Amino acid sequence: MLGRTARILLSFVMVMAGTVLGVSATAGTAHADDCYTWNRSLSQGSSGSDVTQLQIRVAGWVTSGERLSYDGQYGARTAAAVKKFQAAYGLAADGVAGPATFNKIYALQDSDCTPVHFSYAELNKCNSDWSGGAVPAATARANALKTMWKLEAMRRQLGDVPITISSGFRSYACNNAVGGSSTSRHLYGDAADLVGSPSFCTLAKQSRTHGFSEILGPGYPGHNDHVHVAHDPSPYWSAPTCGI
Numbered sequence: 001m002l003g004r005t006a007r008i009l010l011s012f013v014m015v016m017a018g019t020v021l022g023v024s025a026t027a028g029t030a031h032a033d034d035c036y037t038w039n040r041s042l043s044q045g046s047s048g049s050d051v052t053q054l055q056i057r058v059a060g061w062v063t064s065g066e067r068l069s070y071d072g073q074y075g076a077r078t079a080a081a082v083k084k085f086q087a088a089y090g091l092a093a094d095g096v097a098g099p100a101t102f103n104k105i106y107a108l109q110d111s112d113c114t115p116v117h118f119s120y121a122e123l124n125k126c127n128s129d130w131s132g133g134a135v136p137a138a139t140a141r142a143n144a145l146k147t148m149w150k151l152e153a154m155r156r157q158l159g160d161v162p163i164t165i166s167s168g169f170r171s172y173a174c175n176n177a178v179g180g181s182s183t184s185r186h187l188y189g190d191a192a193d194l195v196g197s198p199s200f201c202t203l204a205k206q207s208r209t210h211g212f213s214e215i216l217g218p219g220y221p222g223h224n225d226h227v228h229v230a231h232d233p234s235p236y237w238s239a240p241t242c243g244i
């Protein structure tokens with residue numbers, strides 16, 4: 001049993017903790033590890049679900065045409081992506097994911113694990129539960145998360161320019177309503193139609209080095225007013241006006 005004084009002290013500490021949490025929540029910055037916490041440093045040879053979580057967040061830091069696997073195996077390609085991520089944010093680029101790398105990721109993500117400049121709501125203007133597409137709702141949502149982290153990398157590489165998404169996940173009903181292809185990656189949740197401040201050709205060209213296997217832009221039928229990026233198992237790029 002706690003004495004009365006101890007109980008009062010304890011509740012005071014809890015109130016103080018609540019106050020501190022409240023302040024950080026309203027500040028709108030670094031949401032830290034609300035949604036996922038790494039408990040060890042990762043480097044080449046590491047494997048596990050914590051590697052997969054890291055791969056989701058660095059998959060946008062690849063070389064042109066490369067796509068990082070979310071296989072939970074920390075190989076040379078994962079190390080190279082981590083190095084590029086570290087360099088892009090001014091960290092020591094050693095390819096080892098330790099506390100500095102994880103802290104940068106925590107600073108870059110919201111409490112639902114989406115990167116700070118993108119949201120599930122922006123990737124889904126169709127319905128709120130991600131249902132009715134070509135894959136189960138949870139898969140569509142997970143695919144959208146992967147796309148958002150690639151876009152966060154692209155945004156950073158372009159000099160922190162805003163990138164806006166005009167269309168993301170679509171159910172079959174939403175896809176039909178806008179005349180989308182019956183095999184559209186929008187049905188899978190990983191497609192995003194980009195608008196925003198950079199030119200369409202800048203967006204199309206830049207997206208080649210951030211892990212997107214499907215890029216459709218100016219010159220491709222129906223894509224003169226946006227750039228479509230997605231993760232298609234069959235890679236295809238076409239933006240003839242931009243030389244792609």
Ligand SMILES: [Zn+2]
Nearest residue numbers: 191192193228
């Ligand atoms: Zn599209």
